[in-house]
Structures are given as C-alpha cells and as structure tokens.
Amino acid sequence: MHLDHTHTHDGPAALSADAQRPDGSRRALRIGLGGPVGSGKTATVAALCRALRDELSLAVVTNDIYTREDAEFLLREAVLPPERITAVETGACPHTAIRDDISANLEAVEDLEDAVGPLDLILVESGGDNLTATFSKGLVDAQIFVIDVAGGDDIPRKGGPGVTTADLLVVNKTDLAPYVGSDLARMAADAKAQRAQLPVVFQSLRSETGVRDVADWVRARLAAWTA
Template identity: 55%
Template sequence: MTHCLRVGVGGPVGSGKTALLKQLCLALREHYDIAVVTNDIYTREDADFLLKHDALESDRILGVETGGCPHTAIREDASMNLAAIDELQSRHPGLELVMVESGGDNLSATFSPELSDLTIYVIDVSAGDKIPRKGGPGITKSDLLIINKIDIAEQVHASLEVMERDARKMRGERPFVFANLYDGVGLETIVDFMLERGMLPERRPKHVGQAAGADAAPSA
C-alpha cells in the first residue's frame, strides 16, 4: 500500500483543530485525494461536525473512540489510528493526504513518528498570551504552530506582540502563523506550508486577490 502524507493536528480543547480541518478539507478536496481521522474519548463529535458541514464525503471521515487518554492513541499506542488510516486507504487506493486530529490534549502531547509525517499544533488567544512561553512539545517541536482566534485578542486582553515574541523564543527557526480560522485568515499560508513541506504537487488554480493569508505569513 502506497504511503500517503500524514499530517497530525493537535492542540487543547476548543483551540480550533476541527475548524482547521474543515477549512483544509474545503480548500483541498477538489484538488487532492484526502481523508480525515478524528479522535475523541467516548464520542465521534468531531467527525460528526465535519460531516454536518459537508467537509468531505462520509466514507472519507473516520472517527476513532479512544476510550481513554487521547494522548496514548497518538503516541504510545497508535494502533487504532493506524488501522483507521489503513481502512481509508483500502477505500481510496489513490489517497494522497490523511489528516489525523488528536483529542483535546495538553501542551505535552506529541504524535508518534509512524502516525504523522508533519505535525501542526493549534493554540488560541483566549487562553491568554502566556501560552507560547509555557512551552511543551506542541509549542516547541511541532512543524507549524498556529495561534488562532486573533480576532478576539483585544477582547480577552491578549497581546499578539507578546505571543509573537515568546513564540519566536520558544520555537527558534520553526515557523508559526497567526490565524482566524473561522473566517479563513491565515489558511492560505497553512495550506502552502503543508503542500511544500509534504512535497505534494501544486494543483490549485492561482488565487486572484487572495488576502486571507497575506497578513499571516509564517514567522520564525
């Protein structure tokens, strides 16, 4: 079975992981053969959200019920997620990209290398501008860090300047992106990163007047 690109998407509960997956599916589904695996402890709520919003056809979304600590299912014992990927590849032999969303996790969660070729970690400003400097593998080691919900920064008294400074300090040369995923701000930059780092061919038509990611270019 041909290996397809596997992108792990992690982050705390409510940070915007599922919103990111929805936007990525809508942006990529016409140009690439893609699928999604979601992880929840006792429900398939995230998978149902994607189905409700017609992100992908139902046979391209699999919800995994981990039944316990969600960190284990993406790290120490990734067997359920690997089986889900195998199932999706059996359904769609030409699959090019599978995105695996972790259950809501803390800053110490990481993906097993056998499960993820690229990792994206999502945090948001509502948790406070101190989050980047708290560190943890999700903040410091992910291939791309997304700082989401920048549209409400002023309301929650979070300084984007402080978050940018601390993200640079904690991540070194690794990139990060400011985003408002609900409205698609920063999405184009995230997609470009995935395609380039994942070595997928560019098949999308040229975007005319695309401003969504223009002010959210990856920083390092």
C-alpha cells in the first residue's frame, strides 16, 4: 500500500546548501533511517543496497550503542563490499549521535567518501530508538522513519517527531498484520492525518514488491540533489 501524496519538500530547496566537499566536488546525498528497535531498519537498508548498488555508488554508516551488530549483519549479507560499510558505537542513546553530537557520524561519512568516493548516496542508520528520534540537518539531507505493524496499529495516531516530520514514513512488516491484529487501513488514515502531504509507504520485504517504493523515493531525492 502506497499513499502517493505530493511531497512538498522535494526539490533542491529542501536539501542542504552545503553540497560540496572540501576539494570542491559534490558530496554524496545523505539519507538517515531511524525508528524503534526491531522495526526493520537494517533489513530496509540491506534491501535498499541490493536494489541500488548496480546503479549508484553508495555506502552505509550504522549506529549501535555498544556493538557493531548492524554493520556485521550487512557484511554477512554481502549487500556491499566491506570497505563501503562502517559502524559507529554511540555509547549512549542512539539519538545523541544522530541529533545532538553528530561528530562521530560526520567523521564516519567523510572517511567513507575519502576512502571509496566519489559516492552518490550514503545511508546513515540510527540505532533503535523511540518515536522522538530525529536526525540533525547537519548530518543528513533527508530522513526515513521506519515503524512496523507489530508495534501496534496506534503508532501513527500517537505521532511524535519521527512519525510526523520525517521526509518519508515507512510502515514495515505489513505481512504480519493479520497475525498481530493490526488494521492497515486505520494506520493509513492516521498517518495521513498526522503527516498531511508528507509521503507514507507500506511495505513487506517478504513481498514481490519489497523495497521498491522506498527505492523509488530515494532515486527521486537523488535526482533532486544532483539537479
């Protein structure tokens, strides 16, 4: 299910004005992925890498509190060459490293561009956090917030900055809805009420379409970034 709203923030005006690297070359578009623990952020990152790796030069930065677990998952799945995946251990609540003190993530992003650039796209995955988690505009140019139906079909109605302000809301694991009693139509209506014209994608990575809608959204953001 895809709520095909017109995204009023698409286009160059919505993107960071700091588009250049120190050497004057265009830096990569940075897209952050946040959301609660277990919502499917890492699986979505893996699916995006598989969908885009043959057409784009991309890399990934993951965030975990005390481990490199998400990066290790991506490495095991071989979604990208190892040198294109790096991990940040936040040592505290994940939102601190993506919103408050972004220095470790900025360093990781810049190191990737130095090592394997030029890059078209860098995905920055937050560690699992709550509905208030958002990315600093100094770190990413756009953000995706991932929730899942197993977390309860009242999440869109409850709102919070992640649900209401993210550039894209992804409602994941729709295949589980019949088993956990989640009403997808209700979630769609609540998401529309909370987000107005901001887009929402309903996805199941087990379905034939998988990450297609999210990948198309990323392509559109990249087209605006490079225009």
